Amino acid sequence: MTAAAMTTPRVAPRERLIATIARLLDGCRHVAVGASSPMPAAGAMLLRAMRADDDAPMRISILGSVAHNFFTNGGVELFDCAAQGRIDAFFLGGGQIDGAGNINLVGAGGYPDSRVRWPGSFGSAFLAYVVPRIILFREEHSRRVFVDKVDFISAPGTSPPGVFRTGGPQALLTGLAQFAFDRAAGRFRLVSIHPGHTLADIRDATGFTFDHDAMPAVTPDPDAHTLGLLRGCVLDELAETYPEFARGLRAEIDALS
Amino acid sequence: MTRILDIGGLGRLVRSGSKVAVPTDYSGVSMAMTWQMLRDGCDGLHLVCVPAGGMHADLLIGAGRVATIETSAVTLGEAGGAPCFMRAVSEGSVRILDATCPAVHAGLIAAQKGVPFLPIRGLIGSDVLANRPDWRVIDNPFAEDDDPIVVIPAIVPDVAIFHAPAADRAGNVWIGRRRELATMAYAARRTLVTVERIEDGDLLATEMSAAGVLPSLYVDAIAVAPRGAAPYPLWGEYAGDPGEIARYARAARTPEGFRDYLAAACAEAVPA
Numbered sequence: 283m284t285a286a287a288m289t290t291p292r293v294a295p296r297e298r299l300i301a302t303i304a305r306l307l308d309g310c311r312h313v314a315v316g317a318s319s320p321m322p323a324a325g326a327m328l329l330r331a332m333r334a335d336d337d338a339p340m341r342i343s344i345l346g347s348v349a350h351n352f353f354t355n356g357g358v359e360l361f362d363c364a365a366q367g368r369i370d371a372f373f374l375g376g377g378q379i380d381g382a383g384n385i386n387l388v389g390a391g392g393y394p395d396s397r398v399r400w401p402g403s404f405g406s407a408f409l410a411y412v413v414p415r416i417i418l419f420r421e422e423h424s425r426r427v428f429v430d431k432v433d434f435i436s437a438p439g440t441s442p443p444g445v446f447r448t449g450g451p452q453a454l455l456t457g458l459a460q461f462a463f464d465r466a467a468g469r470f471r472l473v474s475i476h477p478g479h480t481l482a483d484i485r486d487a488t489g490f491t492f493d494h495d496a497m498p499a500v501t502p503d504p505d506a507h508t509l510g511l512l513r514g515c516v517l518d519e520l521a522e523t524y525p526e527f528a529r530g531l532r533a534e535i536d537a538l539s
Numbered sequence: 540m541t542r543i544l545d546i547g548g549l550g551r552l553v554r555s556g557s558k559v560a561v562p563t564d565y566s567g568v569s570m571a572m573t574w575q576m577l578r579d580g581c582d583g584l585h586l587v588c589v590p591a592g593g594m595h596a597d598l599l600i601g602a603g604r605v606a607t608i609e610t611s612a613v614t615l616g617e618a619g620g621a622p623c624f625m626r627a628v629s630e631g632s633v634r635i636l637d638a639t640c641p642a643v644h645a646g647l648i649a650a651q652k653g654v655p656f657l658p659i660r661g662l663i664g665s666d667v668l669a670n671r672p673d674w675r676v677i678d679n680p681f682a683e684d685d686d687p688i689v690v691i692p693a694i695v696p697d698v699a700i701f702h703a704p705a706a707d708r709a710g711n712v713w714i715g716r717r718r719e720l721a722t723m724a725y726a727a728r729r730t731l732v733t734v735e736r737i738e739d740g741d742l743l744a745t746e747m748s749a750a751g752v753l754p755s756l757y758v759d760a761i762a763v764a765p766r767g768a769a770p771y772p773l774w775g776e777y778a779g780d781p782g783e784i785a786r787y788a789r790a791a792r793t794p795e796g797f798r799d800y801l802a803a804a805c806a807e808a809v810p811a
Contacts, residue, residue, distance in 0.1 A: 317565070318617055346565040348774055356718025357566065357590060358648070361641035365660055387612070388637060393670065395631040401620060402612030404591060407639035407668070408661035436639075438664040444685050445663050526617075 293503045294534040295457070296321070297512055298476060299421070301504035302460055304329040306417055306453050310340060310370040314360060314413075316404070317346035320520065320527035322373040322419060324512075327519050331511045343369075347523055361405060364412050367448065371415040374406050374451075378432040379418055381490025382468045383439020383451040385410070386432035393434050403436035410437035413449040418463075423456035425489040440468045459484050460501055461492060469493060474501040541710020542760040549731050549762040550575035553698055556606075558585040560647070560696035560723045564593040564616060564779075567717055568771045569702035569733045571764030577602055578805055587696055588613065589647065589723055590640035593771070594787055597621040600633055601797045609636040609694075611643060617781060618788040623797060637667055642674070644719065646694030650726035656690040663687060699727035702768045703753075704776050706734045710755030711742040715774060724757040733764035735776060 303325025307313055310329075315322040326342045333340060344350035345360060353359040363369055376385035377400045387403045389396025410416050420427055441447045454461040454470055458479050461470040472494035475484060481498055504512065513535060521528035542548075553559065553576055562568055566589075573595040582603065588596055588610035596613050599605050601623030613624040627633040641659055649657040656675075662668040663676060668689060679686035701720050705713045712732050714720045724730040743749045770787075772779035790800035 354716040354718075356716070356720070356722065357563065358641065358644040358719060358722070361644065365641075388666070389628075393666070394635050394637075395629055397629065399620075399625040399628045401614035402591070402610060402637055403639050403665075403667050404612045405640040407665045408641045408659065411661035435664070435666040437661075441664050444687070446660055446686065446688070 292538045293509065294531070294538055295476065296531055296534060297509065298501060298503060299455065299457070300324045300328055300512060301508055302455055302501060303417070303419070304332065304508075306455065307340075307371055307415075310415065311338065312341040312343070312369050313371045314343040314345065314364070314369050315373055317344070319373055319419075320524040321421070322417070323350075323523065324516060324520050324527075324531075327516045328508070328512050331516050332508065344523060350523060361408060364409055367412070367414075369413050371417060372409050372413040373417050373419050374410060374437070375418070375420045376406075376427070376432075376436065378427060378429045379420060379454065380429050380432045380439075381470060381492060382431075383418070383463050383470070384432045384435045385418065385437050385439075386434045387436040388434040390433045396433075406437045409449075410451070411441070411447050411449055414452075416449055416451045418451050418454040419456075420454075421457040423458040423484075423487045425487060428456075428487070429489045439463065440465055458487060464493075472498050474499040476501045477503070541755040541758045543708070543710070543737065544760050544762050546571055546575050546733065546762045546764055549733065549760055550579045552729065552731055552760060553579070553581050553700070555581045556583040556585075557581070557697040558587060558695070560587040560589055560694075560699040560727055561592070561595055562589050562701050562717075562720060562723065563591045564771050565774070567701045567703055567714070567720055567773060568593065568595050568768050569700050569764070570595060570769060570771060571702065571733045571762075571767035572700050572731065573598055574805060576604065577801065582606075585609065587643065587694060589719055590638070590643035592624070593621070594784055595771075597623045597787075597791065598801065600624050600627050601791060601794075602801060603632075605633055607634040607636060609638060609643070611638045611640045615784055615788050618785040622788065622791040626794075636673075637670060639667055642689075642691050643694070644722065645691040647719075647722045647726040649691065649693035650695045651722055654693065656692050658688045658690050660688065662689045694726060696723070696727040697729065699723035699730045700732075702733045702764065702773065704735050704773060705738050705742070706732065706758075706761050707738050707740060707742045709741065710758045710761060712753045712755075712758055712761065713742055713748070713751055714753045715751040717774065721753045721757070724753055729759045730757055732758055732761045733767040734761055735763070735765055735767065735773070737761070737763055
């Protein structure tokens with residue numbers, strides 16, 4: 283083991299994901315996250331903590347939260363705000379995500395009487411078109427989720443010329459890897475693989491083809507300063523809105539030592 | 540004039556076959572009226588979730604009261620999927636009109652303005668749009684180049700139902716910054732509200748309170764229902780009870796479990 287590796291703090295997989303989310307949000311002024319999205323919220327809170335000394339602090343809107351929500355015009359304001367270009371990033375998941383960046387939040391196996399029905403599209407059929415930086419986030423990386431072609435398109439990855447579209451998927455982050463979405467090609471490119479996994483693992487668990495380097499990079503670990511913020515003020519802040527999640531993450535961190 | 544009734548009287552104002560608009564889980568769900576409607580037996584409802592549904596929608600679907608559900612989603616949040624909704628949609632026993640959140644708002648806002656439709660961005664190329672023949676794509680009449688845009692027809696609920704912290708004796712209702720509750724009331728033919736309490740003062744008397752008020756002009760009847768949103772939270776009043784929602788989620792996994800939960804909860808929810 284090299285000296286550098288010995289001084290690098292050990293990192294929980296979820297900490298690495300949260301730090302990756304913070305990197306993906308770099309440069310954003312206003313990030314919105316869904317009501318039950320603790321990981322995206324944690325990433326946004328981490329970036330805000332990293333930028334606490336900046337002149338232009340980042341805004342975070344957590345839907346359904348009273349404390350982290352400055353909207354005063356009801357449920358429609360988030361969507362109006364997005365339509366005006368005032369939201370830089372939003373997170374979307376999906377029961378299925380395909381290689382063309384299409385997402386399915388509705389169901390698998392037929393429609394409307396789907397064999398497996400999920401909650402529904404929520405705001406995705408709108409936000410995916412108008413938020414510049416859509417980050418697709420799904421921890422489960424399996425062929426069940428990452429399919430060749432979704433059974434139902436809640437929101438398409440790309441739109442033909444002539445269709446109004448100021449936003450769309452930019453990245454896909456999973457429990458195994460990070461991808462970038464090439465909007466011109468309508469395809470994903472593998473950016474990095476999380477430590478402990480191989481390109482073969484990613485291929486085995488992905489039902490669509492994607493572009494990649496011959497030797498893909500490894501997702502970097504957060505540095506000591508970033509980890510300090512995450513384990514300190516960010517975890518405290520997170521506990522106010524997502525107490526269960528914060529407890530679980532704290533236990534994961536404690537188990538490292 | 541806004542009538543002040545008891546919960547039973549409020550329930551009698553909901554007719555079978557009505558188009559009923561209800562808010563989303565954090566916005567002021569009237570669980571008190573949900574239980575009342577379950578006791579009363581109105582059915583064939585067209586439920587409009589503004590813009591998503593939760594336990595309230597799932598209970599009405601599980602009890603067989605909903606013919607059509609128009610919504611961007613139905614979920615029990617952290618407790619997972621809505622079991623009766625998922626079962627009914629898979630079996631085809633409820634008609635589903637899948638929407639997206641801003642489209643539900645757009646339809647209600649069109650009704651609020653008394654116009655036939657409202658345009659919104661997004662949606663083109665999605666299967667949400669492909670499965671909504673009642674929505675249309677038009678050419679933006681103001682664009683120089685081709686600019687297709689979706690138009691959402693006005694949604695006019697027969698009745699809007701929600702829960703709020705307080706009303707005054709004139710029927711003015713305090714909705715704070717939950718403006719979608721006002722939109723629902725503007726759009727609906729009739730609005731029924733349950734409240735934690737009725738206050739003696741005039742909510743329109745000061746600018747501070749008036750700014751968060753839905754005037755009685757839009758409110759047909761109110762009833763007092765303490766903790767009427769529980770187990771959902773009511774902003775500024777009380778937190779939700781995720782344990783109870785999780786208990787419901789477990790029970791409703793089977794039709795038998797749902798029936799037992801419903802029978803017990805309906806009996807318990809009868810006001811003294």
